[in-house]
Amino acid sequence: MPRPALEVADIFRDHGAAWRKANAGHVSLEQLKVMSAIESCRTAALGGHVALCEKCAHIHVAYNSCRNRHCPKCQGSAAREWLAERQAELLPVPYFHVVFSLPALIADIAYQNKAVIYGILFKASAETLLTIAADPKHLGARIGITSVLHTWGSALTQNPHSIYPALSSP
Secondary structure (H helix, E strand, C coil): CCCCCCCHHHHHHHHHHHHHHHCCCCCCHHHHHHHHHHHHCCCHHHCEEEEECCCCCCEEEEECCCCCCCCHHHHHHHHHHHHHHHHHCCCCCCEEEEEEECCHHHHHHHHHCHHHHHHHHHHHHHHHHHHHHHCCCCCCCCCECCCEEEEECCCCCEEEEEEEEEECCC
């Protein structure tokens, strides 16, 4: 598969320093580490291997990957495989995408108490969906739920929310 014209690493390398400076104090150490790993992934910064063809003396340099679970280069194939497995589980029924977000004050508490707060988020959001779906005024059905926890928003800032691509059945 050919390398895309633009990668997340390119954006981070070109604009990451300015973004980090503009958002100083609002980005966690973990997020900074992820950005750094992605910026360094498959570059000389992480070292690499050199292969030499003994017949034509062609040299090929392969740089080491960061192996960070958030890196699109390192985890891209794993993400595609995971998505294909989830798509294979889908039933031929309508699906609805529902998002439950934590208010900012609770999100701040969640940062220090992840297990407790995220457990409450999953329990409350699942009970809400099951209760509303079972109500004959709404759907009057038992539904299945797949939930995913997202703790970062698209701007790489803390934004805990759960995603429910909930399926419906009459």
